[in-house]
Amino acid sequence: xxxxxxxxxxxxxxxxxxxxxxxxxxxxxxxxxxxxxxxxxxxxxxxxxxxxxxxxxxxxxxxxxxxxxxxxxxxxxxxxxxxxxxxxxxxxxxxxxxxxxxxxxxxxxxxxxxxxxxxxxxxxxxxxxxxxxxxxxxxxxxxxxxxxxxxxxxxxxxxxxxxxxxxxxxxxxxxxxxxxxxxxxxxxxxxxxxxxxxxxxxxxxxxxxxxxxxxxxxxxx
Amino acid sequence: xxxxxxxxxxxxxxxxxxxxxxxxxxxxxxxxxxxxxxxxxxxxxxxxxxxxxxxxxxxxxxxxxxxxxxxxxxxxxxxxxxxxxxxxxxxxxxxxxxxxxxxxxxxxxxxxxxxxxxxxxxxxxxxxxxxxxxxxxxxxxxxxxxxxxxxxxxxxxxxxxxxxxxxxxxxxxxxxxxxxxxxxxxxxxxxxxxxxxxxxxxxxxxxxxxxxxxxxxxxxxxxxxxxxxxxxxxxxxxxxxxxxxxxxxxxxxxxxxxxxxxxxxxxxxxxxxxxxxxxxxxxxxxxxxxxxxxxxxxxxxxxxxxxxxxxxxxxxxxxxxxxxxxxxxxxxxxxxxxxxxxxxxxxxxxxxxxxxxxxxxxxxxxxxxxxxxxxxxxxxxxxxxxxxxxxxxxxxxxxxxxxxxxxxxxxxxxxxxxxxxxxxxxxxxxxxxxxxxxxxxxxxxxxxxxxxxxxxxxxxxxxxxxxxxxxxxxxxxxxxxxxxxxxxxxxxxxxxxxxxxxxxxxxxxxxxxxxxxxxxxxxxxxxxxxxxxxxxxxxxxxxxxxxxxxxxxxxxxxxxxxxxxxxxxxxxxxxxxxxxxxxxxxxxxxxxxxxxxxxxxxxxxxxxxxxxxxxxxxxxxxxxxxxxxxxxxxxxxxxxxxxx
Numbered sequence: 001x002x003x004x005x006x007x008x009x010x011x012x013x014x015x016x017x018x019x020x021x022x023x024x025x026x027x028x029x030x031x032x033x034x035x036x037x038x039x040x041x042x043x044x045x046x047x048x049x050x051x052x053x054x055x056x057x058x059x060x061x062x063x064x065x066x067x068x069x070x071x072x073x074x075x076x077x078x079x080x081x082x083x084x085x086x087x088x089x090x091x092x093x094x095x096x097x098x099x100x101x102x103x104x105x106x107x108x109x110x111x112x113x114x115x116x117x118x119x120x121x122x123x124x125x126x127x128x129x130x131x132x133x134x135x136x137x138x139x140x141x142x143x144x145x146x147x148x149x150x151x152x153x154x155x156x157x158x159x160x161x162x163x164x165x166x167x168x169x170x171x172x173x174x175x176x177x178x179x180x181x182x183x184x185x186x187x188x189x190x191x192x193x194x195x196x197x198x199x200x201x202x203x204x205x206x207x208x209x210x211x212x213x214x215x216x217x218x219x220x221x
Numbered sequence: 222x223x224x225x226x227x228x229x230x231x232x233x234x235x236x237x238x239x240x241x242x243x244x245x246x247x248x249x250x251x252x253x254x255x256x257x258x259x260x261x262x263x264x265x266x267x268x269x270x271x272x273x274x275x276x277x278x279x280x281x282x283x284x285x286x287x288x289x290x291x292x293x294x295x296x297x298x299x300x301x302x303x304x305x306x307x308x309x310x311x312x313x314x315x316x317x318x319x320x321x322x323x324x325x326x327x328x329x330x331x332x333x334x335x336x337x338x339x340x341x342x343x344x345x346x347x348x349x350x351x352x353x354x355x356x357x358x359x360x361x362x363x364x365x366x367x368x369x370x371x372x373x374x375x376x377x378x379x380x381x382x383x384x385x386x387x388x389x390x391x392x393x394x395x396x397x398x399x400x401x402x403x404x405x406x407x408x409x410x411x412x413x414x415x416x417x418x419x420x421x422x423x424x425x426x427x428x429x430x431x432x433x434x435x436x437x438x439x440x441x442x443x444x445x446x447x448x449x450x451x452x453x454x455x456x457x458x459x460x461x462x463x464x465x466x467x468x469x470x471x472x473x474x475x476x477x478x479x480x481x482x483x484x485x486x487x488x489x490x491x492x493x494x495x496x497x498x499x500x501x502x503x504x505x506x507x508x509x510x511x512x513x514x515x516x517x518x519x520x521x522x523x524x525x526x527x528x529x530x531x532x533x534x535x536x537x538x539x540x541x542x543x544x545x546x547x548x549x550x551x552x553x554x555x556x557x558x559x560x561x562x563x564x565x566x567x568x569x570x571x572x573x574x575x576x577x578x579x580x581x582x583x584x585x586x587x588x589x590x591x592x593x594x595x596x597x598x599x600x601x602x603x604x605x606x607x608x609x610x611x612x613x614x615x616x617x618x619x620x621x622x623x624x625x626x627x628x629x630x631x632x633x634x635x636x637x638x639x640x641x642x643x644x645x646x647x648x649x650x651x652x653x654x655x656x657x658x659x660x661x662x663x664x665x666x667x668x669x670x671x672x673x674x675x676x677x678x679x680x681x682x683x684x685x686x687x688x689x690x691x692x693x694x695x696x697x698x699x700x701x702x703x704x705x706x707x708x709x710x711x712x713x714x715x716x717x718x719x720x721x722x723x724x725x726x727x728x729x730x731x732x733x734x735x736x737x738x739x740x741x742x743x744x745x746x747x748x749x750x751x752x753x754x755x756x757x758x759x760x761x762x763x764x765x766x767x768x769x770x771x772x773x774x775x776x777x778x779x780x781x782x783x784x785x786x787x788x789x790x791x792x793x794x795x796x797x798x799x800x801x802x803x804x805x806x807x808x809x810x811x812x813x814x815x816x817x818x819x820x821x822x823x824x825x826x827x828x829x830x831x832x833x834x835x836x837x838x839x840x841x842x843x844x845x846x847x848x849x850x851x852x853x854x855x856x857x858x859x860x861x862x863x864x865x
């Protein structure tokens with residue numbers, strides 16, 4: 001790259017020199033809205049009630065959610081964000097996002113029974129160990145996530161294979177098999193009430209992984 | 222030698238071919254188009270590929286921690302343009318890093334950084350790489366030439382200033398440096414980087430892959446050459462050095478269990494003025510088992526480390542140290558309000574030393590055992606009030622069992638402000654260099670061994686505030702007051718000429734000061750991060766001390782040092798980072814204060830390739846950080862990093 005090209009690159013941006021990347025808070029907020037489309041909650045949410053995303057210890061993400069949510073109904077419900085400070089004002093949200101550094105609080109101060117039917121999303125290394133179903137990881141300037149199917153199962157949530165396909169890694173979820181997977185694009189929820197999930201690996205050279213969400217209750221395909 | 226050169230050439234060629242392949246096959250990033258899209262409409266897969274602004278500092282993870290912890294993130298490391306662990310440690314405002322020679326650095330926190338002419342080396346820090354202790358058990362100091370890791374695979378470096386003995390263990394007297402690399406499932410795929418400049422040439426590669434659904438691994442290798450420093454008259458100090466290192470890390474993770482196996486092997490040569498090359502070589506292998514239960518966590522870890530150095534230094538002609546270490550740690554929830562961590566560990570350091578005629582370890586071969594048990598409870602006293610109380614019992618071969626208690630209180634005023642206070646005790650266990658070393662001039666013994674040398678002790682009192690007063694500003698301020706006793710001194714015998722001397726414990730004193738830093742997100746694309754550290758030392762000899770070499774033998778520290786880092790993100794994936802640092806004058810031996818500037822211009826040329834141009838020590842043609850004649854010269858470094 002020549003010096004001239006470099007200078008052009010420096011100055012060619014907007015007058016404010018705005019960077020062409022997003023803030024992690026924006027991306028995480030967008031993920032939280034998107035996640036809802038890949039998860040089935042055990043209880044039908046009555047029309048008219050709001051879809052609630054509770055946010056603990058992450059005012060930046062809450063702010064972005066307030067921007068994003070108005071134009072984006074989730075499961076045909078109006079979605080709203082609720083900032084909480086602890087277990088006492090948790091309420092009954094559909095999603096609980098626990099900000100960076102708060103997973104330990106979640107684990108010690110929030111009884112597991114209060115998290116039934118709640119999609120818990122943490123945001124730190126080892127976050128899944130606090131019992132969350134999804135955990136953000138920032139790797140090489142990209143916000144990625146990992147999944148615990150066991151935690152999802154415990155909360156009674158069904159997670160679609162499309163979401164698992166994007167995950168950096170998937171923990172739990174019964175027997176994992178490298179062969180005899182149904183084709184990735186013919187995902188079938190299964191007749192016996194078991195959700196079969198198929199993971200197309202990020203590395204496409206690898207065969208997909210598959211299994212069933214309800215460990216023990218059904219066999220891998 | 223010729224064979225070695227061929228090997229280096231061959232591996233160099235392979236890496237260059239890989240890099241060129243990756244450069245030619247890569248596509249430009251489509252960031253600009255992505256910006257115009259509504260992010261809420263992106264698919265999950267698109268979101269996973271959105272590059273996020275890296276100027277926001279992720280220190281939220283520390284919000285509640287009752288200690289002075291600074292975290293150097295992966296992003297900070299890459300954006301600094303610095304290419305070795307000791308240089309990267311300069312990013313922590315609570316550490317003082319001083320370059321002594323091309324390969325050697327001193328690293329200290331909160332003062333008492335030693336005084337090399339008095340044979341008092343910086344020896345009050347614990348450094349861990351992935352849980353493996355890397356301070357030297359021979360003299361509790363640090364061999365900076367053994368600290369190298371693949372920087373691309375480092376997740377973060379936690380720098381704790383203050384006592385960390387209860388949890389972290391031996392030698393965590395003034396601070397702990399915890400270098401943490403990424404698990405192998407986060408380092409999948411290929412990475413190649415090559416860099417060259419007037420002071421350093423580096424070449425590295427890593428490959429990560431999956432063995433089966435639960436098992437991942439990575440292998441890596443790098444080699445580098447770092448150029449010599451310069452003498453006052455402009456001639457070369459002829460202390461350049463080269464090193465090659467390779468290693469692996471593998472994880473097997475099931476639902477609640479993770480097994481990690483990792484290892485490294487390295488060999489380096491160091492030039493010496495008027496001498497044959499010095500040699501550093503070593504290797505290690507570590508395995509760790511972690512179980513995450515619903516109410517408890519268990520971790521068992523074992524490692525073996527071998528380090529060999531041949532060259533000048535406090536250990537004489539050369540040495541080999543074999544370290545065997547096993548540790549167990551369990552975390553339990555005791556009711557709803559208590560969290561208990563307990564554990565135990567045993568370490569054997571078995572060493573052999575090729576004694577120099579003037580500096581002898583007697584015995585020259587020895588095996589030392591260091592054992593410990595600890596327990597710590599964190600109790601939630603009230604909604605926002607946590608009390609942590611712990612004690613470690615440490616057993617060393619010379620002074621026996623020592624209690625290392627620690628109490629910490631943290632109070633979350635609100636979601637954005639934490640106040641904390643701590644009182645703790647720690648020791649620096651005696652080492653062979655304190656207890657068993659004999660120094661001679663011809664046949665005259667002028668320093669005799671003293672196995673009655675006691676541990677150096679500190680009682681530390683700290684308070685701190687960590688706050689985010691506005692959404693765009695976060696800060697940490699941590700004043701401390703340390704009371705030291707039994708600090709090492711040189712003592713004289715009751716003979717007419719005072720010979721032989723021996724190491725005694727005849728100094729005490731106190732230090733007080735503050736570590737402080739902040740982050741200001743000026744706007745979307747610009748962050749400013751000032752850091753500052755100040756310490757005042759008040760030392761005194763105890764009754765009966767020889768007072769030989771004076772109080773200055775304990776330390777030759779600047780009273781303050783400061784940094785200011787600016788991180789900017791521009792359009793078209795261009796970033797610019799600069800750090801200016803100031804280090805105060807050293808009192809004795811004296812050295813004027815200095816300030817200097819490191820900077821890096823980076824360009825993410827495509828989704829796989831990042832190019833950068835970095836400069837270090839840009840303000841002067843050369844500057845001296847350590848008393849003596851050696852100067853660090855201005856350097857530039859161009860680097861290409863490629864992930865595919």
